[in-house]
Amino acid sequence: VQLQASGGGLVQAGGSLRLSCAASGRTFSRYRMGWFRQAPGKEREFVAGISWSGSSTYYADSVKGRFTISRDNAENTVYLQMNYLKPEDTAVYYCATAASVWGTIVTTTLGSYDYWGQGTQVTVSS
Numbered sequence: 210v211q212l213q214a215s216g217g218g219l220v221q222a223g224g225s226l227r228l229s230c231a232a233s234g235r236t237f238s239r240y241r242m243g244w245f246r247q248a249p250g251k252e253r254e255f256v257a258g259i260s261w262s263g264s265s266t267y268y269a270d271s272v273k274g275r276f277t278i279s280r281d282n283a284e285n286t287v288y289l290q291m292n293y294l295k296p297e298d299t300a301v302y303y304c305a306t307a308a309s310v311w312g313t314i315v316t317t318t319l320g321s322y323d324y325w326g327q328g329t330q331v332t333v334s335s
Contacts, residue, residue: 210324212304221333222294228288228304229287242258242280244289244302247328248297257289265315276291278290
């Protein structure tokens with residue numbers, strides 16, 4: 210299983226970025242997907258998750274109303290649209306695929322995800 214994240218970069222506060230994560234090696238449409246982030250000196254934290262069909266999504270309180278997760282099962286890709294970015298959003302962002310198939314309840318714990326992308330850096334300047 211390979212997950213390739215892209216779309217990170219440097220943006221000013223208030224700006225937007227769209228992250229993409231292309232998956233291969235697994236039947237993508239059967240698995241819940243998640244985005245996590247890790248800032249320097251901090252633990253990796255949950256950002257957003259989406260069910261296998263895309264019908265259910267869940268967000269960390271810190272990004273609710275600003276970030277949107279979506280997926281295209283035909284393209285084996287999950288996205289994270291990030292708007293109104295803040296300096297505290299600066300981190301390496303990782304996509305991950307849940308360990309179990311199907312499921313409509315989005316899980317937020319790291320241990321529930323078994324494959325991870327390499328990460329993409331997002332830097333928000335003030």
